[in-house]
Amino acid sequence: xxxxxxxxxxxxxxxxxxxxxxxxxxxxxxxxxxxxxxxxxxxxxxxxxxxxxxxxxxxxxxxxxxxxxxxxxxxxxxxxxxxxxxxxxxxxxxxxxxxxxxxxxxxxxxxxxxxxxxxxxxxxxxxxxxxxxxxxxxxxxxxxxxxxxxxxxxxxxxxxxxxxxxxxxxxxxxxxxxxxxxxxxxxxxxxxxxxxxxxxxxxxxxxxxxxxxxxxxxxxxxxxxxxxxxxxxxxxxxxxxxxxxxxxxxxxxxxxxxxxxxxxxxxx
Numbered sequence: 001x002x003x004x005x006x007x008x009x010x011x012x013x014x015x016x017x018x019x020x021x022x023x024x025x026x027x028x029x030x031x032x033x034x035x036x037x038x039x040x041x042x043x044x045x046x047x048x049x050x051x052x053x054x055x056x057x058x059x060x061x062x063x064x065x066x067x068x069x070x071x072x073x074x075x076x077x078x079x080x081x082x083x084x085x086x087x088x089x090x091x092x093x094x095x096x097x098x099x100x101x102x103x104x105x106x107x108x109x110x111x112x113x114x115x116x117x118x119x120x121x122x123x124x125x126x127x128x129x130x131x132x133x134x135x136x137x138x139x140x141x142x143x144x145x146x147x148x149x150x151x152x153x154x155x156x157x158x159x160x161x162x163x164x165x166x167x168x169x170x171x172x173x174x175x176x177x178x179x180x181x182x183x184x185x186x187x188x189x190x191x192x193x194x195x196x197x198x199x200x201x202x203x204x205x206x207x208x209x210x211x212x213x214x215x216x217x218x219x220x221x222x223x224x225x226x227x228x229x230x231x232x233x234x235x236x237x238x239x240x241x242x243x244x245x246x247x248x249x250x251x252x253x254x255x256x257x258x259x260x261x262x263x264x265x266x267x268x
Contacts (some may be wrong), residue, residue: 010071020057030063033082044092047075051082051106058080059089066093068116068136074098081106088102088112095119096136129166141176143198159244161215163191163200171249172257176241177208180257187216187259206237207210211241216259222249 001017002008006024015034020026024038032038033052040058044050048063056062062080065071069238086092090110095102095220096118104116107122113131113235116122120134123142132146135154140146144158147166158164159176170181179191190212195205214220214228222245229242248256 015052027063038095046078048078048080050080050095051084053082054080054084054086056086057090057112059150060066060086062086062090062092064091065096066096066136068096068118070119070156071096076118077101079104080104083107085109087114090116092181093118105142117154137169143194144174145194153254155252157244157248160240161191163194170257172254173244174250174257176244177237178212178257185257187257200237204237207232207235207238208241211238222256224243 001020001046002020003022006020008020008026009028011028012026012084015032017034021038021040023040023162024042025233029047030044032050035052036050036054038056041206042056042058043061044063046063072096076097076099077099078092078094081104084104087110089112091118092104093102102116102119103121105122108122108125108126110128111130114128115133116135117136117138121139121151123140124249126140126141127145128147128266129146131149132261134152136150137155140158141160143161145163147164147168149166150170153171156170156173156231158174161177162174163179165175167183168185170185174223175178177195178187179189179192180186181188190209192205209233211229214225218225220228226242226245232238245256
C-alpha cells in the first residue's frame, strides 16, 4: 500500500489501510487514519492529524509552516477530519501560535490550487472551487460554497449555506443563507437553491425570505432590522442568522457585507 519511492518518517503513524503513492514525503509527527488514499508527490508535515476515508491528490502540501511573519517555530497543529477530497496542489498551513490549530471538518471538497492559511477553520460539507485563496483566521461554516478564484480577507466569517460567486473579493462577514458576488462583494439574493438542496422546509425558507427583505430591501438601520427579525416566528435557521449578525457586530470581526442597493447593513 506504500510505494517504494515514498519517504515516510519511521515515527509517523499511518493506519495499515492507508495508501501512499510515489514520491510522497510524510513527516515525523503525522497521523493518518484508515482508508485514506494519498496520491503521488504529496507533502504532509508538522503536527498533522488526518482522519479516515480522505483522498489527497498529487502535489498537495499539508501541515507546512504558516506564511506569517509572526511565526517563530511554535508547535502548532493541522487537523483534518473524515471523508474529505483535497485536490491537486491544495495547500493547508498549520496554525500560528503555540498549541493553536488549522482545522478542516468532514466531507469537504477543496478543488485544485485552493489555499487554506494558518488558523483557518472549515466546518463540514464545504465546497471550495479552484484557486480560492483564504488569508489567516477565516471561519467557514458548514455547506457554504465558494466560487473559484475568490480571495477572502483574514478574520472573515462565512455563514452556513452561503454561496459566493467566482472571482469575488470577500472583505466582510457573509451572513448565512445569502448569495454574494462582486468586487467589492455585495449580498445579491437569498440562496434559495442551497436551502432547497439542504432540505430546509418551505415554511422555514419563507421566514428567511422575510428576513432577507427586512435586512437588505427595507432601508431600515441594522438595529431596526434586527428588531423586526424578532417578530418573525422563530426557527433554528432564523435564530442562527440573527445570532450571526449580532456577533459580527459585537465581536472582533470584519463587519457585514452590504446589500446590492444600499449600505445600511453596516450601520447600527
